[in-house]
Amino acid sequence: MTLISEHSETDTRERILVVAERLFRQIGYQKTTVADIAKELRMSPANVYRFFDSKKSIHESVARGLMGEVEIEAQRIARSEGPAAPRLRQMMTTINRMNTERYVGDSKLHEMVEIAMQEDWDVCVAHMECIASIIGEVIAQGAASGEFEITDLQLASLCACTAMMRFFHPQMIAQCATKPGPTIDQMIDFVIAGLSPRGRTN
Numbered sequence: 001m002t003l004i005s006e007h008s009e010t011d012t013r014e015r016i017l018v019v020a021e022r023l024f025r026q027i028g029y030q031k032t033t034v035a036d037i038a039k040e041l042r043m044s045p046a047n048v049y050r051f052f053d054s055k056k057s058i059h060e061s062v063a064r065g066l067m068g069e070v071e072i073e074a075q076r077i078a079r080s081e082g083p084a085a086p087r088l089r090q091m092m093t094t095i096n097r098m099n100t101e102r103y104v105g106d107s108k109l110h111e112m113v114e115i116a117m118q119e120d121w122d123v124c125v126a127h128m129e130c131i132a133s134i135i136g137e138v139i140a141q142g143a144a145s146g147e148f149e150i151t152d153l154q155l156a157s158l159c160a161c162t163a164m165m166r167f168f169h170p171q172m173i174a175q176c177a178t179k180p181g182p183t184i185d186q187m188i189d190f191v192i193a194g195l196s197p198r199g200r201t202n
Contacts, residue, residue: 009051016037016041016048016058020032021062024112025106025108025109027108029112034048034058059115060123063113067123067124071134073094074094074095074134077138078135083142083147084141085147085196092184093188095164099168102170103170104170104174113170114171117171136154139160140153147196149195159194160195164188164191166187167184167187
């Protein structure tokens with residue numbers, strides 16, 4: 001395969017994903033067919049299947065792209081300068097904001113998330129593991145600087161993610177929006193207090 005044809009195939013794959021995401025947003029995942037995607041691109045369904053073996057694989061790739069954007073922003077915050085506690089707070093509020101804007105305010109994309117969780121896609125599991133790992137990076141930095149005091153980094157990052165689940169998980173964000181509970185700032189205060197050396201909070 002030549003370099004030009006490789007670029008052409010990559011471009012076609014990206015075009016399919018762009019159109020698929022737009023249709024998922026406009027008419028929903030369930031109602032969108034591969035034929036719909038092909039028609040928008042002025043190609044045959046068979047050509048779409050050259051790049052994706054099923055509608056589900058297109059769906060997974062679209063979800064992977066959306067989740068990847070959240071991961072990139074979280075990594076940017078994790079690798080910025082400054083004390084760990086404010087960066088951890090910024091990261092947690094950013095994850096909540098991005099997931100709220102993308103999924104909770106968009107019923108069609110929310111449908112996509114529900115299907116992804118029901119089918120237990122590997123892409124969802126990988127995303128949750130990635131976010132936990134990035135949060136772990138910041139906790140490790142805080143432990144190294146003396147801001148945090150932990151004995152088990154993996155457990156600390158998992159506990160932090162679990163505590164923030166109602167603010168991270170798109171379905172829980174939607175379900176808990178009108179139910180009593182702590183605010184996101186109160187929950188982050190709780191997490192940071194749990195990570196801080198005894199007798200000190202950030």
